[in-house]
Amino acid sequence: MTPPRKLHIKSYGCQMNVYDAQRMVDSLGGEGFVETASVDEADLVILNTCHIREKASEKVYSELGRLRVAKDEAARQGRAMKIAVAGCVAQAEGDEIIARAPTVDVVVGPQSYHHLPDLLKRAARGERAIETEFPADDKFDHLPAPKRDAIRARGISAFVTVQEGCDKFCTFCVVPYTRGSEISRPVAKIEDEVKRLVDNGVREITLIGQNVNAYHGEGLDGRSWSLGRLLYHLAEIPGVARLRYSTSHPNDVDDSLIAAHRDLSELMPFVHLPVQSGSDRILAAMNRKHTAADYQKVVDKFRTARQDIAFSSDFIVGFPGETEQDFRATLALVAQIGYAAAYSFKYSPRPGTPAADMQEMVPAAEMDERLERLQTLIDSQQSAFNRAAIGTTVDVLFERPARNPGQIVGRTAYLQPAHVMASDEIVGQVLPVRIDGLERYSLLGALAIDATASAPRLSVPSATIGA
Structure with missing residues (x-):
């Protein structure tokens, strides 16, 4: 052999x-x-x-x-x-x-x-x-089906690509040039992959794409389906305990996606919704095609549909031409929205993008100082969000043994790591956990299977993390 x-x-x-x-x-x-x-x-x-x-x-x-x-x-x-x-x-x-x-x-x-x-x-x-040529629109049809053994080895959670490429052409971004234009995978192929993943022990599916909520794949009825309709369909597959998706664009949030968050218990109430800046002037220079107020309205729609929903986002500090006033608008937006987590970066030019030719570069020292201020605010919001979990009971999908002997780690609906002392037999199960404390960004608690009737559930009023 x-x-x-x-x-x-x-x-x-x-x-x-x-x-x-x-x-x-x-x-x-x-x-x-x-x-x-x-x-x-x-x-x-x-x-x-x-x-x-x-x-x-x-x-x-x-x-x-x-x-x-x-x-x-x-x-x-x-x-x-x-x-x-x-x-x-x-x-x-x-x-x-x-x-x-x-x-x-x-x-x-x-x-x-x-x-x-x-x-x-x-x-x-x-x-x-x-x-390195961009292939025809049927490229997803040529991808091989995942091997069953390989799927089993990847654990409780799995990514499934549903969409690729981007047509937005933000001036700082290389994705349209390296991943091509937006294309969506047929529903039947997504369904088949999800079923095989579930058959091999996967409990949580994260649908991914460069602009995932621009999804417009061919549905089972031959018509174009939205991401919201796809989520409704996947939630019906036996064994799917949790659904997520990433990464979204504010302009592609439609009524079906909002409704899915309202109706589907399998769809986690945690949305990664990049905004990049809180300044309308900078947003226009980035070609984002939305204002800070537009973004706030989208967030409000989500929160109206599901009060316990939380958000993460992306921010670029020091985009060409950004003034102190522009940056303060970003801080104001962060304070107004209140994030459970966020990613922030200093601007750096990407060859071939329009922003790379912009001349009004922000001095490096100013970028460093602004990034520190923004991250301090974001960290304070994330800490407040995590502290709000203490004394509540939250559902945790357990993934694997932790580093400490006898400890099992899983994740909450908001992707917070949660550690409990328990047998590894709970791996793959969604169980209630009473949160007793924090360790850095992780939650510490105990199984609360018998305490769910009396212990309060975590709620996420916007004022808690937006203050």
Whole structure:
């Protein structure tokens, strides 16, 4: 019997890359590859790259320098290690990667992972294989079905891609250039994947896409379905305990999505809704196509539909031309909304985006100072949100044993880690937990199966975290 070849994937960046890495494993499983955590013993190393963060491409070339050493050592041992660069840096800089890094055998864009087996065969013939063209709209139809064993190994929660690409063209963002235009996966294929995941022990499904609520896939009736209608359908699948989705655009929140949050107990009351800035002037320069007031109205719709809903968001500090007044508008919006969590970053230009050519750069020291002020406010809101859970009972989906012996960790509806002392038999179950304290960003408590009738449930009035 031919021994299995070993595959090591290092992923950077977003949830989509985590999902894509899993699909690459599935695609290559039929070619005799099994995963390994060790680069040194791998026959194939894939760098699954992200172009969002600062100096992303230079980090890739630095990593390739280290891999060249590992590849040379493998050759001395008589093994032919192959190196592939995948993801958004591959899509954006495919030809340059081939020119700058002779150690690379394969370059493949995010839309072409299903061609990896063929690309590796070309590399085995001595070719340097590259595929970074955007395929036709039926690209989702070509993706291989996930292997059942691979799915089982991934735990209680799983990502499922439903949408890819973006048509918004925010001036700071490279996604439209690296992931292409918006395209949605047919409902039947999503349903099939979710059912197979559930059959293998997955209890929580997170639907992902670069602009997930722009979903418009072909429904079971042949018509275009919205994300809200898709969620209603998936909630009917036996075994699906929780549904989530990420990442959303405020302009694509429609009535069906609001209604889904009102009606579906399986849909978690936690929405990641990036706004980027609280200044209308900066929002216009970003080409966000909404104002701060528009964003507030969307939040109000969610809160009217479900009072316990909470939000996270993304913010960019120091966008070209941002003044102190603009930044204070962002602080005001954060104070007004009240977030359970948020991600904030200093602006850094991405080659090829309109913002990269803007001249009114904010000095680095000012960006640092503003970022610190914003993160201090966000951290205070997150701390207040977590403290509000003490003394309440919350439902927790238990995922795995924790670091401490006898402790099991799971997540609340708001993605807060929650630790209890219990048997690992509760993994995969959603159980009530009485929250007794905090440890950094984690909740500490005890199973409260018999206390649910008397213990108060966590509620999320906006004033609690918006003060």
